[in-house]
Amino acid sequence: MADTAKTTHPQPAGRPEKGAEFGYVGIDAILEQMRRKAMKQGFELNIMVVGQSGLGKSTLINTLFKSKVSRRSVMPSDEERIPKTIEIKSVSHDIEEKGVRMKLTVIDTPGFGDQINNENCWQPIMKFINEQYEQYLQEEINISRKKRIPDSRVHCCIYFIPPTGHCLRPIDIEFMRHLSKVVNIVPVIAKADTLTLEERDFFKQKIREDLRVNEIEVYPQKEFDEDSEDRMINDKIREMIPFAVVGSDQEYQVNGKRLLGRKTRWGTVEVENTAHCEFAYLRDLLIRTHMQNLKDITSSIHYEVYRVRRLNENNTHPSDQPNGHSNGVPTHEVLSHEM
Amino acid sequence: MRIEEEQKEGWDEEKEAERMHCEKLEKESMQLGKALAVIWSEIHCLHDDIDSIMDLIRNQRNLEGYVGFANLPNQVYRKSVKRGFEFTLMVVGESGLGKSTLINSLFLTDLYSKDYPGPSQRIKKTVQVEQSKVLIKEGGVQLTLTIVDTPGFGDAVDNSNCWQPVINYIDSKCEDFLNAESRVNRRQMPDNRVHCCLYFIAPSGHGLKPLDIEFMKRLHDKVNVIPLIAKADTLTPEECQLFKKQIMKEIQEHKIKIYEFPDTEEDEDSKLIRKIKERMPLAVVGSNVVVEVNGRKVRGRQYPWGVAEVENGEHCDFTVLRNMLIRTHMQDLKDVTNNVHYENYRSKKLAAVTCNGVDASKSKGQLTKSPLAQMEEERREHVMKMKKMETEMEQVFEMKVKEKKQKLKDSEAELERRHEQMKRNLEAQYKELEEKRRQFEEEKANWEMQQRILEQQKLDASKTMEKNKKKGKIF
Numbered sequence: 049m050a051d052t053a054k055t056t057h058p059q060p061a062g063r064p065e066k067g068a069e070f071g072y073v074g075i076d077a078i079l080e081q082m083r084r085k086a087m088k089q090g091f092e093l094n095i096m097v098v099g100q101s102g103l104g105k106s107t108l109i110n111t112l113f114k115s116k117v118s119r120r121s122v123m124p125s126d127e128e129r130i131p132k133t134i135e136i137k138s139v140s141h142d143i144e145e146k147g148v149r150m151k152l153t154v155i156d157t158p159g160f161g162d163q164i165n166n167e168n169c170w171q172p173i174m175k176f177i178n179e180q181y182e183q184y185l186q187e188e189i190n191i192s193r194k195k196r197i198p199d200s201r202v203h204c205c206i207y208f209i210p211p212t213g214h215c216l217r218p219i220d221i222e223f224m225r226h227l228s229k230v231v232n233i234v235p236v237i238a239k240a241d242t243l244t245l246e247e248r249d250f251f252k253q254k255i256r257e258d259l260r261v262n263e264i265e266v267y268p269q270k271e272f273d274e275d276s277e278d279r280m281i282n283d284k285i286r287e288m289i290p291f292a293v294v295g296s297d298q299e300y301q302v303n304g305k306r307l308l309g310r311k312t313r314w315g316t317v318e319v320e321n322t323a324h325c326e327f328a329y330l331r332d333l334l335i336r337t338h339m340q341n342l343k344d345i346t347s348s349i350h351y352e353v354y355r356v357r358r359l360n361e362n363n364t365h366p367s368d369q370p371n372g373h374s375n376g377v378p379t380h381e382v383l384s385h386e387m
Numbered sequence: 388m389r390i391e392e393e394q395k396e397g398w399d400e401e402k403e404a405e406r407m408h409c410e411k412l413e414k415e416s417m418q419l420g421k422a423l424a425v426i427w428s429e430i431h432c433l434h435d436d437i438d439s440i441m442d443l444i445r446n447q448r449n450l451e452g453y454v455g456f457a458n459l460p461n462q463v464y465r466k467s468v469k470r471g472f473e474f475t476l477m478v479v480g481e482s483g484l485g486k487s488t489l490i491n492s493l494f495l496t497d498l499y500s501k502d503y504p505g506p507s508q509r510i511k512k513t514v515q516v517e518q519s520k521v522l523i524k525e526g527g528v529q530l531t532l533t534i535v536d537t538p539g540f541g542d543a544v545d546n547s548n549c550w551q552p553v554i555n556y557i558d559s560k561c562e563d564f565l566n567a568e569s570r571v572n573r574r575q576m577p578d579n580r581v582h583c584c585l586y587f588i589a590p591s592g593h594g595l596k597p598l599d600i601e602f603m604k605r606l607h608d609k610v611n612v613i614p615l616i617a618k619a620d621t622l623t624p625e626e627c628q629l630f631k632k633q634i635m636k637e638i639q640e641h642k643i644k645i646y647e648f649p650d651t652e653e654d655e656d657s658k659l660i661r662k663i664k665e666r667m668p669l670a671v672v673g674s675n676v677v678v679e680v681n682g683r684k685v686r687g688r689q690y691p692w693g694v695a696e697v698e699n700g701e702h703c704d705f706t707v708l709r710n711m712l713i714r715t716h717m718q719d720l721k722d723v724t725n726n727v728h729y730e731n732y733r734s735k736k737l738a739a740v741t742c743n744g745v746d747a748s749k750s751k752g753q754l755t756k757s758p759l760a761q762m763e764e765e766r767r768e769h770v771m772k773m774k775k776m777e778t779e780m781e782q783v784f785e786m787k788v789k790e791k792k793q794k795l796k797d798s799e800a801e802l803e804r805r806h807e808q809m810k811r812n813l814e815a816q817y818k819e820l821e822e823k824r825r826q827f828e829e830e831k832a833n834w835e836m837q838q839r840i841l842e843q844q845k846l847d848a849s850k851t852m853e854k855n856k857k858k859g860k861i862f
Contacts (some may be wrong), residue, residue: 102591164598165545173447210589211621212483219544242590242621244688313701315693323691 090142090149092199093339094180096231097154098173098223099208100161103238108206108295109154109306111319112331113143133337134159134172161219170223177202177230181354188355203346204267204334205231209255211289213247216258224264230350232267232342234334235259240292240325241310241317248292255290265267266290268338272345285333291326294319440559463615471529473578475560478534479553479602480587481541484617489673490534492686492697493709494523514539514549516556517801535581541598550602557581557609561732569758582710582724583646584610587617588668592626594633603643609728611646613712614638619670619703620688634668648711649719663711669704672697675754740765769803815839 061101097105128350155176160169164360180201187197205227208219224233237243243251259266266289268282296319299306319327334342425859440452451636480484518535535556540549567576570771584606588599603612614634618621622630645667646661674697678689687696696702741761 100591101596102589102593162596164601165547167545169544180721210483212481214483217482217542224542239590239621241690242618244690310623312620312693312695314695315690317690317692 064307075319087148089196090151092151092153092337093343094153094155094200094202095334096157096173096177096202096205098157098160098205099238099372100210101158101254103208103210104295105156105206105208107239107297108236108238108293108327111295111327113152115141115143134169136172136176153200166219169219170226174226174230177227178354181351182358184351185358199343199347201346201351202231203342205233207233207235208236211237211239211242211251213243213251213256215251221258221262221264224259224266224381225262228264228266230354232269232345232350233264234267234330235290236330237292239294241294243292252290252292253351260345267342269344269345272349281337285329287359288326288329291330291333292323293330295327421789426690447698452599462540471531472717473531473533474721475533475535475579475581475583476712477537477553477557477581477584478587479537479540479584479616481589482538484587484589485673486587486617489617489671491675492673492705493712494521494532495675496521496523500800508843514552516552539731546598549598551607553602553608554605557606558732561729564729565733565736569762574761578721580724580729581610582717583720584612586612588634590616590618590621590630590670592622592630593856595637600637600641600643603638603645604641607644608731611723611728612643613646614668615708616668616670616674622670631666631668631670646720646723648716659715663707666704669707669708671708672703673705728849730846737761 054322095109097109097294099105099152102228108329134160136155137158138153140151140153142151143148144150157173160173163169184197184199184201197208207220207224224235237248237251238257240248265271268285270282270286272278273282294317296308296310296317298308298310300309300311301307302309302316307321310317310319318324322328388632401423434598457519476490478490480486508853514537516535516537518533520531520533523530523532537553540553564576564580567573586599586603588595599614603614606612616627616630616634619627648663672688672695674686674688676686676688677684678687678694679685680694680696685694685696686698697705701707737758
């Protein structure tokens with residue numbers, strides 16, 4: 049325990065140090081207390097993966113968390129058929145590392161973009177995301193709330209772009225345009241071992257240009273940078289998106305080390321080698337550095353937008369819904385509030 | 388000195404002797420050569436004799452001697468080489484699957500280069516069909532290659548009926564050929580029919596997409612469909628095997644008829660063909676860029692982890708595709724197109740024409756009608772239709788003319804009426820004015836009269852006053 053250690057330390061020392069110790073209060077010990085609390089509570093993270101079938105979504109999730117957490121690994125009989133309509137399947141796991149527990153939920157969307165007519169394929173997904181916000185909102189405005197509201201809101205949506213090498217397709221642009229307003233989108237180039245380095249740079253440039261032209265804000269969004277330090281870090285990341293990733297959950301022996309990779313007849317693609325692909329950067333962004341930031345932006349910005357919209361809707365139709373769910377205050381008072 | 392001279396003389400003599408010896412040897416060798424030549428020619432003659440005798444022995448009922456029609460294949464070959472060959476290849480697939488690169492690699496030309504970027508560099512809103520012709524010469528043989536590209540296929544959000552422009556194109560080319568064939572003067576019949584359609588499947592690793600299945604189902608009886616796995620360097624060998632099996636299973640499930648390689652009797656070829664059949668669908672990688680691997684130059688794709696060679700049979704099936712498409716089966720593709728797909732189209736088209744508006748009992752008889760009579764009938768029908776249309780149009784025209792006349796008359800009457808009315812108005816006004824004027828004249832006359840009376844009175848008055856004055860002084 050840090051604070052007790054600090055206060056017992058100066059005792060054996062001489063008189064002059066006792067005077068210096070009077071200045072120390074111990075406020076920074078709160079960091080230690082928070083850490084302990086967080087470790088006891090555990091974290092939650094909800095990731096959604098969206099993309100056409102066959103782009104390596106499940107493999108990438110398995111690679112990210114170094115264990116078989118994707119939908120395919122959990123369901124014993126996976127027929128490789130393409131579903132006729134978009135389904136939303138979510139799988140939850142509790143994983144632990146160095147005493148830190150995390151409840152990871154992976155939300156998969158099989159059937160996205162696979163049909164011949166893909167109009168409005170983003171609607172089921174929008175509906176799902178809004179349902180999660182709604183659930184959280186209902187819990188929040190409950191009269192007797194739970195101590196800790198279970199957070200099922202989607203913190204991050206990884207969108208898989210097929211490696212055509214030319215530019216974004218209309219379906220990609222439509223999807224990202226609709227969803228960048230409600231959730232953090234992280235676009236990645238799937239199966240990047242199909243592109244040579246020049247093709248990869250060209251493709252990224254084209255994608256960034258397309259995003260800019262269509263005014264799509266992907267994570268990290270420029271407008272949410274809080275200070276110049278954030279901006280610097282995020283600018284570096286923004287220069288690299290979309291990340292060109294390769295996923296693999298099989299290990300091979302390369303130069304005496306066992307590494308995750310894909311073995312082809314002309315070489316082995318190492319997943320964690322930054323000269324080969326950018327998986328390491330994606331993993332750092334999602335897990336090691338920006339996980340909390342993702343959750344913060346979801347809860348403080350996207351969720352708030354939803355909440356404001358919802359509550360305004362409620363207020364403009366006070367007669368329609370006798371709000372038993374509102375914050376306990378009867379409706380006529382709400383009206384007078386408005387006046 | 389003397390000794391040297393003597394020696395020299397000796398040497399000279401020796402040289403002379405040697406020279407004569409050489410000459411003699413030469414003469415002898417020439418004679419030997421001549422003798423050899425004679426012997427060789429005799430041997431050849433003997434060979435020919437033996438051959439002819441063998442032939443005679445073998446086919447007693449055939450000809451005596453050598454006629455020469457065994458030379459026929461050579462003649463055909465020479466004529467075709469002079470005429471040149473035509474081949475039309477269609478490539479279909481979503482954008483970004485490497486179709487242009489594969490075409491460039493197959494024919495070792497830059498059909499789509501940086502200066503003239505292929506249609507796939509831009510995403511189109513609707514599916515279009517574009518064709519490019521190129522003339523390739525190799526070893527004296529000339530090939531007119533037409534590449535038909537379909538940019539925009541499968542790229543939109545809603546892809547229903549994206550196969551329709553492709554089907555229309557193929558049908559239109561068959562129709563052109565049908566018309567050219569049925570013409571009276573058909574000296575030049577260019578064969579622009581699509582001989583082969585390469586369909587690119589995206590390397591998802593799972594199976595066929597609904598779009599793939601729909602497209603292949605609609606086109607397998609119009610053109611030779613060869614499915615290919617594009618960008619195969621994305622799959623490991625195991626994934627590739629699984630994927631191929633899955634695709635073949637689905638193709639059989641949906642009863643899609645892809646191009647089947649013909650079985651030949653010779654053992655060697657059939658082994659090759661069986662090997663090709665096992666590897667279907669072919670997984671290809673395309674590249675026209677030369678890189679260096681272990682000191683030798685190969686065409687391939689350079690990655691940080693290695694080089695994927697295009698022409699290496701272990702890496703991908705590109706060489707199989709090239710051999711099959713160009714070196715061994717090009718003629719067969721054309722034959723199948725001509726004999727199977729074109730005939731299908733032709734019989735369907737002609738049957739549709741004959742069954743036009745005729746009941747079933749008659750149609751059977753009419754199917755066997757000769758095409759000339761058919762054409763006559765068609766012409767008569769056409770003429771009748773034209774006449775009918777003419778009469779109709781005349782009627783319509785007359786009606787319109789009548790209407791217009793009526794309208795004009797109406798408006799004329801209207802104008803006249805108004806004219807009358809205005810005239811009457813004017814006359815009324817005129818009369819009024821006249822009245823007023825008369826009145827005014829009357830008044831004036833009255834007034835003048837009154838004035839005169841007044842004057843008269845005045846005169847009278849003044850006269851009486853004078854009289855009175857004269858008479859006056861009375862009182």
